[in-house]
Amino acid sequence: MVPFTPISKSRREKRAGRVRHTQNFMETSGKRKSSPENKAQKVSKDSSKPKDSRKSVKKTLVYAFSLAILIIIVVTFIGTPAVSMMAGPGRFVFGRYGNREIVYAQGNFFQRQYQALATQYRDSLGTDNIEAQLRLLWREAFNRAAFHAAVMVAADESGLVVSEDHVDRELAQRPEFQEDGRFSRERFLRMSSAERFSLRNFIRESLVYELYIDDLITGSLENPAELEFVTAMAENERQFSFVTFPFQEFPAENVRAYAEDNADLFRRINLSSITVRTSRAEAENIRTQAVDRVASFEDLARNHSDDRYATQGGERGWVYYYELEPDFADPAALEPVFSLDAGQISPVIETLNGWVIYRVEEPVEPFDLDGSLSVVRQYMDAFERGIIEDTVRARAEEFRAQALADGFSEAASGLGVAPSETAYFPINYGNQQLFRRVSSPSDETFARAAFQTDFFVEAFSLPSDGVSSPIVMGDSVRVLKLQAERTAGEDTLDDVQHAFPRSVQQFQSNQLENAVFDHDRFDDRFNQVYSSNEFQRFLFGG
Template sequence: MSMVFSFGVSLNTEGFMSPKKSNHNFKTEQTKTTTGSNVLKYIGLAIVSLALLGLIFSSVFSGRTKGGNHFIFGSYGGRNIEYTYDNAFGQAVEKAMANYNTGVDQDNQFYTFIRYMAWQEAYTSVVFNTAIAYHLDKSGYEPSSRAVDRHIIEFGRYRTNGEFDEAKYIAASQTTKDADRKMMREQLTLATWGQDVLDSQYHSQAQLDFLWEMRSTENSYDYISIPFSDFPEKKILEYGEKNLKLFTKRPVSRITASDEEKAKEVVSKFEEKRQDMTAFSEIAAEYSQDSYKDDGGSMGATDYYLISDLIGAENTDAVFALGEGDIAGPFETDYGWIVFKADGPSEAVNVSDRVEDIRSYMLQNEVGILEDAMIAKAEELRVKAIAAGSFREAMTQNGFQVQTTAAFPVNFATDSMLGGSPENSDDPVLNGTASSEDFWSKIVPITNIGDVSRPVVLNSSVALFSLAASNTAEKMDYWPSLVDYEVARSRQTDFQTAVVNPDSKLFDDKFSEEYNRIFPAQG
């Protein structure tokens, strides 16, 4: 049996695995480990074909150094992630830099960016391979000497005109031969576990048929959306009249201090100089730590609700109750301790002049009211569409532009195995539909052409969908292979996530620190 990697290298992996212990039982041992260990051991080598970056004969663990600088970029399971110019990390950097080669000058900022990307790409591949090696060692397997011999014979260093050259092998130093054998042993082990994980998958015909049934049926939908911003002006005016206090303005100034002690010092200084008309603005220029200090602390005429967002309704009531020229506070906020000064009387509210301000406030703070109103409107439209027998006609008559989605299967969260997604569109309204339980629960039940969904809440809007077309594809001949590939890719992603998890007790990441030590000027 052989394993073919994505970059075209084929390794014979048949019959060369031998356990370190004759009574070792890998699958039995798994039941005794933690869930995290199980995940890593079973899925680890799924990433081999992508992680090696073409370095199948460049050992991550036994790169032969010839002196020179070496740097430790972190560790995994106690194994150092070490860089030297001629070990696997160094070769991965060289390969990545060649891939990114654009011919730009090394003093160019773009080159600095490219260099960082290349080093990080190389580092990531070595981290994954080091993690694989760690878990391989824990699994208790190693390749047989016979398998290593076979691949030494095939290694380019010892071949002439495509044939094994015994004289070259004899002429090589024992150190070189030992290093080559160690490198081969490691790469064969990686390849074998990869073969075990990737090629040993079993999917029953029933599983394959079920997955194909999910993928093969693709539906497209006509739809309209009603944005929350379409909330009727009449309703906005009604809301404004009922909540005049929120939109009452008062000219105020403020000083923001870093702590309570500084804020009390501000209050004390103001009380000493309050007869001076410029006292507050001068203190603001000296003490304040916000953007208003350059204007002497002046915020201008400010809505009640904006101040309330900072210090709460009760404290805002105190500010709006101040006599002109008086101060209130200090109030503790997320931005520091704030002292307010009343610069003038409150202004009467004319809601007719504040429609857009009130609408903006409601979009931020009263989404529930807007959502309920738009759902009610969508329900009315749905009834009209059902009565008319034509979704498109009914929506057009009511002033809506009908759009049509791309065809897609039932595919929650856009699993690549199952194909398309409702988000394959330029319409931002559909963003997030693939992972929206509300969306799928409303459209899956409509199975007849022309059926109309219940209202769906999407991205500050409410939408209606009508089944426009349904098509069933013929089964792919390569479907079982595609399932194997997608499952392996999923395992790869899971493994990568587990390896670089910030909470991992095995992974010590020092990439940024070490990279900046090597390239201090550019960082």
């Protein structure tokens, strides 16, 4: 959990002296918050902010009910007036954060979150997988309650409290106690003392929760120098031309040369195997039974082998030498296997994970160079990327030299290709939404460059009309030319200045959320409790 940052007494008193209608820390709009029940709505790890339209709700959240389920459940939890929250059975402990239980009970935070979600999505009805949809709704309410519990533990450990006067002021503005726009004592006294106690406790926790989050996230003071620096980052935008040299154009003659030099890697043999992980002695005993035909190799594999081939009697089929090689500290141990005839059983061979016994089903096939070139190419893509990269990079270096001598477009024309262009963008590592994205209208893969430091160093160090050194980007090498440079428009810079504070809040809130849900103090028992007979009876009756 991120530690609580204390605020001054005067600042806290000032906040405690007013009814709070501030923005929840996960919000990025200026919409006014409706009630304490929704304070945790936007901080769940498993959900994102629902869209306004019914279509979007159905697309992003499967929290819908059939009419039958709504009659059984929603009437209980939604149709009941707020002043009678204490009615009905049911108290379930779904987990714990630190010393605080994450409990569902009538009138508490968890129950109100469930009610808020059910109210929000009861118009998005579906008839398929009703139980799965209901479970998702409860899971979301639990996630919010878990986050709430973690914040309350942190607030308690930091000594954060709110005054009873503050609780009174918030309670007096509850809509159920309003009459002609004023607090009605008569309406308030209609509520039982137990219900009033539960409501006061809920409001007190909501205020503490909001103060903690507000102080930690929304209440952070903005640093003008930091905002100025970020704005300056967005000012300088560049556009580039580039030529791409894909790894897939690695010459076929180079693949053939590699295959000729490493023909042993591409030998093929048809094998069955038994893997033993306990001891060499057990492996030798199993091999003896196979050789003496005490039991068939297939039955021994099914009963004793500890690998994925056991259920099929040890049958592995045709395998290449290079596929077996990684299993052995000394690949030379494989050589005797590749010299066996059909039906012969190998000695027990030690592997990196135990011991193995092979039976040859069909002996080694002669290496077919022409028929195996595609296999060799796949092998090189997986295990010899450095050879491919060096070859392609050398070709790109030749192009760069030609471009410096004759011009970028002329050198590209000599290759029979037309240079591509990027959009304008600033230094935007990771393609943050705050800035214009690194992209190319004609090449979607160019966006990967946004995650490479060497790309930005090279690209934003180029002089006017400069040509870059070859840059490896994914499965290709690219050479850039600085095409144009400009200062971002005022609208763009204004957008950055307005968005930056929200980006900081989002980053901080994500860190806070991860600290809660990944913390060792979080004990999640949702699946166990939800699936229990007691809770299922509570949901569906019976």
